[in-house]
Amino acid sequence: MKKINQLILLIVMFVLATPLQAQETGDNPEDMEIKQLRQQAESGDAISQFNLGNRYHDGSGVKQSYKEAAKWYERAAEQGLVYAQYNMGICYQNGQGVKQDFAKAAEYFRKAAELDYPNAMLNLGNAYFYGQGVPQDMEQATYWYTKASENGILSGTLNLANAYYRGQGVEQNFTRAFRMYQLCAAQDHPMALLMLGNCYEQGNGVEQDYEQAVNYYNKAAALGQTSAYNNLGRMYAEGKGVAVDYQKALELYTIARESGNVEAIYNIAALYYEGKGVGKDRKLAKQLMKEAAKKGSASAQFFLDNNKF
Numbered sequence: 001m002k003k004i005n006q007l008i009l010l011i012v013m014f015v016l017a018t019p020l021q022a023q024e025t026g027d028n029p030e031d032m033e034i035k036q037l038r039q040q041a042e043s044g045d046a047i048s049q050f051n052l053g054n055r056y057h058d059g060s061g062v063k064q065s066y067k068e069a070a071k072w073y074e075r076a077a078e079q080g081l082v083y084a085q086y087n088m089g090i091c092y093q094n095g096q097g098v099k100q101d102f103a104k105a106a107e108y109f110r111k112a113a114e115l116d117y118p119n120a121m122l123n124l125g126n127a128y129f130y131g132q133g134v135p136q137d138m139e140q141a142t143y144w145y146t147k148a149s150e151n152g153i154l155s156g157t158l159n160l161a162n163a164y165y166r167g168q169g170v171e172q173n174f175t176r177a178f179r180m181y182q183l184c185a186a187q188d189h190p191m192a193l194l195m196l197g198n199c200y201e202q203g204n205g206v207e208q209d210y211e212q213a214v215n216y217y218n219k220a221a222a223l224g225q226t227s228a229y230n231n232l233g234r235m236y237a238e239g240k241g242v243a244v245d246y247q248k249a250l251e252l253y254t255i256a257r258e259s260g261n262v263e264a265i266y267n268i269a270a271l272y273y274e275g276k277g278v279g280k281d282r283k284l285a286k287q288l289m290k291e292a293a294k295k296g297s298a299s300a301q302f303f304l305d306n307n308k309f
Contacts, residue, residue, distance in 0.1 A: 034061045044079075047076070047081070049073075050087075053072035053073040066096040085111045086123075089105045121147045124144045125142070157180050161192070165204070178204070193220035194216070194217065213231075227263075229252045232252045236248045237276070262295045263299065269286075269303075273289075
């Protein structure tokens with residue numbers, strides 16, 4: 001009986017020890033998968049190098065490391081893998097695993113864009129628009145936005161619409177901009193909805209219609225577009241498309257202000273200056289105007305320069 005008990009004890013100890021031994025020797029499936037992926041990457045397989053880079057970028061099955069991710073992306077990019085070239089552009093753009101370098105980011109985006117990678121087309125367009133890593137060039141920006149738009153990138157279509165609306169890099173064309181905003185708005189893009197509201201309010205590219213402007217501002221606001229709250233507040237303050245309602249205007253301006261909209265601060269100040277919907281308070285109005293001007297509102301600075309308090 002004693003021998004049987006000793007045998008059972010040995011079996012239990014063996015069963016308990018077995019899983020720990022497997023972990024210590026790295027035999028679990030995920031470890032084996034990483035080991036195999038690393039072997040393929042080290043042997044020069046570009047796809048494996050890219051996938052290993054993704055593993056390090058996300059910390060999936062390995063210790064998260066942007067430096068290791070960039071190393072493997074770069075090896076794959078050197079072999080012409082377009083996805084890796086794009087990711088290297090992102091690494092240099094954000095300074096992840098490498099020293100931030102906008103010129104190198106643009107270089108990698110160009111390589112991927114010339115291999116017809118749509119997201120790289122958008123990012124290269126942005127580089128030219130802002131002059132990051134390349135000389136600012138609106139014509140080049142709109143060229144790459146057009147390519148991105150033609151390849152189904154919604155932000156490319158929106159940026160191109162903005163270019164036509166403002167006449168940046170292309171001849172100003174409100175009608176074309178309006179049509180592009182419609183395409184983006186059909187997919188519930190908040191900025192496109194905001195700009196459609198602006199088009200209807202100003203009569204740019206479409207017949208002026210304040211009610212439609214309010215409609216699109218409401219849609220944009222519902223999707224969290226903070227400028228739409230400010231614009232809606234103005235519509236209520238001026239009675240455009242809705243009845244004049246200064247309390248509603250103040251409510252909407254306040255939402256926009258709390259979300260960081262600087263022009264909303266100016267608009268609230270104007271209500272206090274004139275005593276519309278609130279008690280007239282020139283001291284508070286001046287304080288708010290100064291705050292808005294300090295944060296970059298040209299309207300507030302102009303008001304301060306041309307009005308007495």
